[in-house]
Amino acid sequence: MTIKKTFGIETEYGVIHRGVSDPNPILASSLLINAYLYAHSPAASGPSAPRPGWDFVHETPDKDIRGFVSPESIAPEIEAHLVNAVLTNGSRYYVDHAHPELSAPECSNPLSVVQYDVASDQILISSMKAAKEVMPPGQEIVVYKNNSDGKGNSYGCHENYLVDRETSFDLVADHATAHFITRQIFTGAGKVGCEIPGYSRSDVPFQITQRSDFFEEKIGLETTLKRPIINTRDEPHADPTKYRRLHVIVGDANLCQVATFLKVGTTGIILSMVESGVLDRKIRFEDPVRSLQQVSFDLGLKEPLELTNGTTITATEVQWWFYEQAEKYVENFGTEHLGGDSVPLVFEWWRKVLEGLESPDNLEPLVGVLDWVSKKHILDGFQERKKISSSDVQLAAIDLQYHDLRPEKSLFKKIKQEILISEEESNFAVKNPPEDTRAYFRGKCLEKWPENIVSANWDSLVFDSGEENLQRVPMLEPLRGTREQTENLLNSSNTVSDLLERLEDNKRDD
């Protein structure tokens, strides 16, 4: 059975603390987030979050301000311990594995996903500015939206898709594998060098993706080592009898809006096709991990990939097949459950990009559309101008700096990119939640009653209304809690007690 798609992206960012001899990324990430919360979002929730009037107590010295010139030069309100906050736009901003991580709110369509992805980057940019203001001169925390340090360490940009629990997971895994291997031709963010042990930078001057080097398994539960193409984590954050959350770890973080849009839009459509049972053919790779890597290395976009039935296929051919199946699918099933109005745009860009990729010797029209193409455009031009070899370290530097989120330093920002989201829309998304998912209820409650929310999670809110017991409000339906459903309720409730009472009344009336 096909269900209405809900989408979400969570991004782990690279973080560098400049101007200190012994940088600590956990500390830097904490400082970054706390500085943002202090400056911009006193309505953030969580026991360690700064709230208006909250008093901070300094942590023990050995774990804490190490790395800063002097503790006194940091504003005393900024604590540098681990932080885990929820923002008024419904997202979660926290430290994970020594990286600042931002999990954007649940979105009902791929265009909204891009809107909140751009907003997430804006939040990180504001965080850098806020942190700079409280740090001693000469120090700076810099954030990078990429997936590797070039030294064998990788961090992810994960996508989440709501999937019907009834659909066979094996079926989902089969088709998703074929898509994840081949969509790299438009989701790849490009990388100088290779991080598979045994390879050197000169062996692989450039490849299409950041992440494929780090994948070793076809399917599995791991996320930090022996990474699998299909992650089997079963944590739906929703009604577990109805839903599955497909947690996708294999993609690159994207800066080009179209790349993000296609990454999420195409995957949503394909998962819906699997749910509807319309795909009558399985494209099964003989060695999925090897094919994943082959696609990443294949700049000519023509490499034949081995299938289990003894034939071969190219990545573009697989994508064209999905595209054609999807065209037929929406004719019969419509687009409402896939993201409505934004779906025709997904098709338009999917087609444009696939057509463009048919000419791998002239990818100029896709600069500003796909990250790997944009990055390669800069690298090739720079190499030609400076007359340097393809293993020159300046090219590795360009690779990294492409992803520098500081607007004045970002090389990506120098490219004329194809814009899908207006500045107004992304500014709105920094502070306000999507209106058509449960993120709305979460974000608006946080905005209105920050002092009364003890904890906020994806599938529940815990309120302190002043009564003896705390009250937990479950939110097991990702599409319940929208503006349409809850705006009146929220506006007509002055206190949390009012709100809880009305929720109780509504439950009785249901």
Add this chain to the structure above:
Amino acid sequence: MAEQEKRNRSFSSEPELEEDAEVSPDALKNSERIKGDLDGLLDEIDEVLEANAEDFVKSYIQKGGE
């Protein structure tokens, strides 16, 4: 089956070249513009590039995440 079909798609934004003609002035102008754009882009990039590429790349170290 998809892999046996030949896709015949013309990429619409490329200038059409006439057979047996020399490269048309339009196509020349287009490629000059592209080169000019690239030069401008590289100039801008040169201005903001990290001063010491070697140090920058060497010191860019991250902990593994998910």
